Amino acid sequence: MRAFLVCLFIGLAQVIGLAQAASADVRDVQLPSIDGGMIEMSDWEGRPVLVVNTASQCAYTGQYEALQTLYDTYRERGLVVLAVPSDDFRQELDSxxxxxxxxxxxxxLDMPMTDILTIKGANAHPLYEGFRETAGFVPRWNFNKVLIGADGRIVETWGARTAPMSRPVRSAVEAALAQAES
Structure with a gap:
């Protein structure tokens, strides 16, 4: 019985910890910009942000065009699309x-873009470490997508095969924009 209560207590502590972590906010995160300087996630407070880990030499690189289209379609309503180049899958250019x-x-492309970052493992950038801690999300390939709501919480994640202009992505973006506008 004692072992059961210990396991129950540990389980509850983990659930409480996950609930607290799930409420964590990414708006305090800074990322190095590909143009120099820093990108402050707090600058986009109250706006949905689609974060996409990218690579220039990947079979999915053509998604850049659709990401730009998504950005152009919804930027006037407040959507930010943030490209995060990474060489974690050995498909990014050298600099x-x-x-x-x-x-x-x-x-x-004229969407915001970070410098080349590590997105998984022990040296993952704090933004991606936060994705892992709060949502259990670790990119399994290039062009994985994370939609962050206007409140700073993760709304949805998609793998590389989900196109940026697909119905699931557009529906989630539109819902996040509607929530931000209300």
Missing amino acids: AEEVREFCEMAFG
Whole structure:
């Protein structure tokens, strides 16, 4: 019986801890910008943000075009699309300068973009560490997507195969925008 109560107590403590972690806010996070300086997530408080880990030499790299389309479609209503280049899957160019030039030349991107970051493992950037801690989300490949609501909480996550302009992504974005506008 004592072992059962100990397990129950530990389980409850974990649930309470997860509930507290799930309420964690990403708005305090800073990310290095691909253009130099820092990106402050707090600058987008009250706005939904779609965070996408990207790579320039991936079979899904064509999603950059759809990400830009999504951004163009909803930015006037407040959506931010944040590209986070990463070489965790060994498919990114060698430098942030190369990534920026590639994205501008090939896709005409003007969405916010970070410097090349580590997104998984012991050295994951705090934003992605927060995704892991609060939602159990760790990207399994490039072009995984995380929608953060206007309140700073994770709304939804999608894998690489889910296209940025797909109905599930657009529906979740529209719902997050509607919530932000109310």
